[in-house]
Amino acid sequence: MAEQIADRTTDHFGDHLAQAAELLAEYPVVDGHNDLPWALREQVGYDLDARDIATDQSAHLHTDIGRLRAGGVGAQFWSVYVRSDMAGEDAVSATLEQIDVVAELLDRYPADLRRALTADDMEAARTEGRIASLMGAEGGHSINNSLGTLRALHALGVRYMTLTHNDNIAWADSATDEPGVGGLSPFGHEVVREMNRTGMLVDLSHVAATTMRDALATSTAPVMFSHSSSRAICDHPRNVPDDVLAQLPANGGIAMATFVPKFVLPEAVEWTRAADRNMRDRGLHHLDTTAQAMKIHAEFEAAHPRPMATVATIADHLDHMREVAGIDHIGIGGDYDGTAFLPSGLEDVAGYPNLIAELLGRGWSAADLAKLTWRNAVRVLRDAEAVARDLQTRRGPSHATIQELDARAS
Amino acid sequence: MADLQDHVDTATAIGQLDAEYAQISAPARPSPVPHPDAPAPPDPLARARALLAAHPVVDGFNGLAHAVRSIPWCDLELGERSLDTDVPRLRAGRVGAQFWSLQVPADHAGDRAVSATLDRIDQVRALVAAYPEALRPAHGVGEMTDARNCGRVAALLGPVSGHALADSLGTLRAYHALGVRSITLTGTSWTGRGGGLTRFGQEVVREMNRLGILVDLTGASPDTMRRALAVAKAPVIFSHSAAHELTDHPSNVPDDVLRMLRSNNGLCMVGFAADQVAREGTASLREVADHLEHVREVAGPDCVGLGAGYDTGATHADGLTDVSRYPQLIAELLERDWSESDVAALTWGNAARVMREAEFASRAAQLRRAPSTATIGELDR
Numbered sequence: 001m002a003e004q005i006a007d008r009t010t011d012h013f014g015d016h017l018a019q020a021a022e023l024l025a026e027y028p029v030v031d032g033h034n035d036l037p038w039a040l041r042e043q044v045g046y047d048l049d050a051r052d053i054a055t056d057q058s059a060h061l062h063t064d065i066g067r068l069r070a071g072g073v074g075a076q077f078w079s080v081y082v083r084s085d086m087a088g089e090d091a092v093s094a095t096l097e098q099i100d101v102v103a104e105l106l107d108r109y110p111a112d113l114r115r116a117l118t119a120d121d122m123e124a125a126r127t128e129g130r131i132a133s134l135m136g137a138e139g140g141h142s143i144n145n146s147l148g149t150l151r152a153l154h155a156l157g158v159r160y161m162t163l164t165h166n167d168n169i170a171w172a173d174s175a176t177d178e179p180g181v182g183g184l185s186p187f188g189h190e191v192v193r194e195m196n197r198t199g200m201l202v203d204l205s206h207v208a209a210t211t212m213r214d215a216l217a218t219s220t221a222p223v224m225f226s227h228s229s230s231r232a233i234c235d236h237p238r239n240v241p242d243d244v245l246a247q248l249p250a251n252g253g254i255a256m257a258t259f260v261p262k263f264v265l266p267e268a269v270e271w272t273r274a275a276d277r278n279m280r281d282r283g284l285h286h287l288d289t290t291a292q293a294m295k296i297h298a299e300f301e302a303a304h305p306r307p308m309a310t311v312a313t314i315a316d317h318l319d320h321m322r323e324v325a326g327i328d329h330i331g332i333g334g335d336y337d338g339t340a341f342l343p344s345g346l347e348d349v350a351g352y353p354n355l356i357a358e359l360l361g362r363g364w365s366a367a368d369l370a371k372l373t374w375r376n377a378v379r380v381l382r383d384a385e386a387v388a389r390d391l392q393t394r395r396g397p398s399h400a401t402i403q404e405l406d407a408r409a410s
Numbered sequence: 411m412a413d414l415q416d417h418v419d420t421a422t423a424i425g426q427l428d429a430e431y432a433q434i435s436a437p438a439r440p441s442p443v444p445h446p447d448a449p450a451p452p453d454p455l456a457r458a459r460a461l462l463a464a465h466p467v468v469d470g471f472n473g474l475a476h477a478v479r480s481i482p483w484c485d486l487e488l489g490e491r492s493l494d495t496d497v498p499r500l501r502a503g504r505v506g507a508q509f510w511s512l513q514v515p516a517d518h519a520g521d522r523a524v525s526a527t528l529d530r531i532d533q534v535r536a537l538v539a540a541y542p543e544a545l546r547p548a549h550g551v552g553e554m555t556d557a558r559n560c561g562r563v564a565a566l567l568g569p570v571s572g573h574a575l576a577d578s579l580g581t582l583r584a585y586h587a588l589g590v591r592s593i594t595l596t597g598t599s600w601t602g603r604g605g606g607l608t609r610f611g612q613e614v615v616r617e618m619n620r621l622g623i624l625v626d627l628t629g630a631s632p633d634t635m636r637r638a639l640a641v642a643k644a645p646v647i648f649s650h651s652a653a654h655e656l657t658d659h660p661s662n663v664p665d666d667v668l669r670m671l672r673s674n675n676g677l678c679m680v681g682f683a684a685d686q687v688a689r690e691g692t693a694s695l696r697e698v699a700d701h702l703e704h705v706r707e708v709a710g711p712d713c714v715g716l717g718a719g720y721d722t723g724a725t726h727a728d729g730l731t732d733v734s735r736y737p738q739l740i741a742e743l744l745e746r747d748w749s750e751s752d753v754a755a756l757t758w759g760n761a762a763r764v765m766r767e768a769e770f771a772s773r774a775a776q777l778r779r780a781p782s783t784a785t786i787g788e789l790d791r
Contacts, residue, residue: 046580048780099580
């Protein structure tokens, strides 16, 4: 009897998988966050011959073109992340290098990747059957407290900036650091206003809940969470609290659920805490993904079996986020190549159809899923463009400095 | 297409061939013996203005982007007397194209140098956007010529300080993507050692050639100048340097380097700063003309240009105090019997040729070479 039920479930899942592929062919996935550029930097020093993503790279990367295609990805925000401990030294130049490697990827694979700077570009890419390639910076340390640098990143094609990474910066608090300025400083508010004016999306993943609320209060454009899930389902500071999710309808923004097990599965949160402690005890950075670091991780895992997240875990988050924020304000941000582990069924960028099939099994309609995968993210970028056009008729570029604004406040 | 339509009388990219052709066909031209009844020749200043109308000035260096931030408010269209540069005087000076300097102080390092440079780029973009009737952005010789034909001053970005590259070729390419077209080789670890240019320094020059960014040797050490000229596959420039033979100043160019410039087909854009051109304590328009004559003699008429260096805070030679004064300088050169074709080459032709050749070399290199991923750690260990 039990076997029969299992079989029937499998059959349904098979049907759903076929249906998911059909849906994704029409409304492919816009993914909010993929760390391929950083992986290319760390693994091969940007030697793209050594990691030809036109060929199968499953031995080294979560991402290659074949698997993006299999996963039904139609648009990708490539993260031009740099480590926050580079702040003030070479964070800006490293960000420029990250932007440069995305440009080189576009030059190398023009049949599959298409530069996208606007919502129209995204739609054009979908029509052409190419993957719209956008860029997002991960952390305010990439602009070195300079609004001119922010505008330069926008001119180079960066379309969102996460306000912080794992550490506080001078003008914004991170989710994974002690309270600093208590959200956004006055200069932090000015950064948000200038992002609205230039048309760069304000990304609130990684930031403290206080920063989320401050940014939502100031931003006149829709905001995004490029890779964050629900705190009600898994109480981790990287996730979004319900009161913030509830503000998204009024703001028009989007929360893109991430797959990282240590953020989405409560059992994995505790396990990861122990694993990170183990890494630091061995004198390594806990986010290190070099061969040596991965070996130490593997040893730890052999001794302490890792709790497994599944497709259902992510679907639980999306069900809840949909409940609180509404169907028009959710999306997907896998964080591939930015995390060591992933849920079963979502091991690489080919996995999105499994998630869609799971949601079909939970009764999500085709129209709902089109919003989740494609339409919401495109709408958010389009609305941000409209806000920018409007603001530009009324305001010139801001030349405020952090010294001016934050000295006055303190 | 525009750069093909824009033919300058003197040099083209294949200068050698043309010169030979010119020798064969030149003797047909009669020597200029004035007819007794001919009208008196127009005065040199009028001739200068007429020449500049067709061949306006391409200037290699102007610090306005920074200077404009030192005053609380300005209207460049109306005129701004506290600066060396504004729109009415750019027009009076017959400026057709201007490189706007993006240099940052030498003591800025790391992120500070990079983000200060990005700030400067942002300032120039804002400036150009604010005066669309006067300025037009240009990223190459084609757009530069288009701007001239539309009666606008072509705005070119550069030079960026070498130390603002933060030893990163990715950063170099980002500057190129933002429109930067010249970079100096100064203030870095890769110019200070290795006989003027370390292995990484040579890679920087090659990557600049591949991208079509002009290598600007003003301010570089003589060793760096020589090594860069040996490595470069495209013409190099000096954005604001005079002749070291006449005035002993660290930014000026020694004669042996000027001779190397001849075979490189590069360009020495002579600066007007008083301490760069002073001879026996005097620095006036005449001394600048002396420098121009010296550079023309040593490097050749195809390798001399103008790079006044206004709005850098420096004092300028008497008679050349702001951007309106180029016609007076050209008049002086005409009085010294410079031919009209030499003057046209000095003001516009040479700079246009250098940029065209750099663009050609870049296109050719891009077919052969992928972007360089070399790092200073690898090459200069």
